[in-house]
Amino acid sequence: MNISENQNTIFPKGERAPGDYFTGTVWIKMLVPNDLTLNCQIANVVFEPGARNSWHTHPGGQILIVTDGAGYYQEKGKPIQLLHKGDVVNIPPGVEHWHGASHVSGFTHIAVNPNTQKGMVLWLERVTDEEYNSFK
């Protein structure tokens, strides 16, 4: 074992996230596809430094479980919050938000989308560099 490796890698990186809804390099590994029994979609998401998703909402809400690195979370109209490994974010239904890596660190989270019978995600505008750089 090479101890310079990232010891917290739990899942394979998966597929490149679609550029339409992400800025920078993001990898998505689907862990639980949505179905009509569990009503819950779960994915592991790896953001390279500087990468983020676009503003969006979830009709059924979302939970982020940070498993590695450092990243940002912002709700519309509020300051950016810094997140680290072990942090958990509960996002109520309909709250406009984005998440991604910090400027200097990669960022990995598990994203849990419950209540998918209400819908999965509504994508909105991109997070601009000005918005992303507003972190203090």
Next chain:
Amino acid sequence: MNISENQNTIFPKGERAPGDYFTGTVWIKMLVPNDLTLNCQIANVVFEPGARNSWHTHPGGQILIVTDGAGYYQEKGKPIQLLHKGDVVNIPPGVEHWHGASHVSGFTHIAVNPNTQKGMVLWLERVTDEEYNSFK
């Protein structure tokens, strides 16, 4: 950093799990308490070697995300399955099952309980040593 430490510890161990529903030493850290908005309870569970929960069902189903170690999962009437870091188990509503560490390794998983508006858990009988030792 001491490289002999477990590098995959993401969350604090939390509280000892109640002996009524667990055999051996188990630690539970609540990550997302149930509420009426997300309808989803999430906990991190650490089983010491040989430890397991009792047979039980979830009215809304459950998803297990294995983050460290090696453990067992069994559905009633089926053989025990061996689980490792990175494995994900989807448990449909009402399916009787138990999970826990292997004989020789600790085991850590995130447990996601969706659809909690249908109920959380129904505890049943203990997993006997004979059942636990049936792993081949």
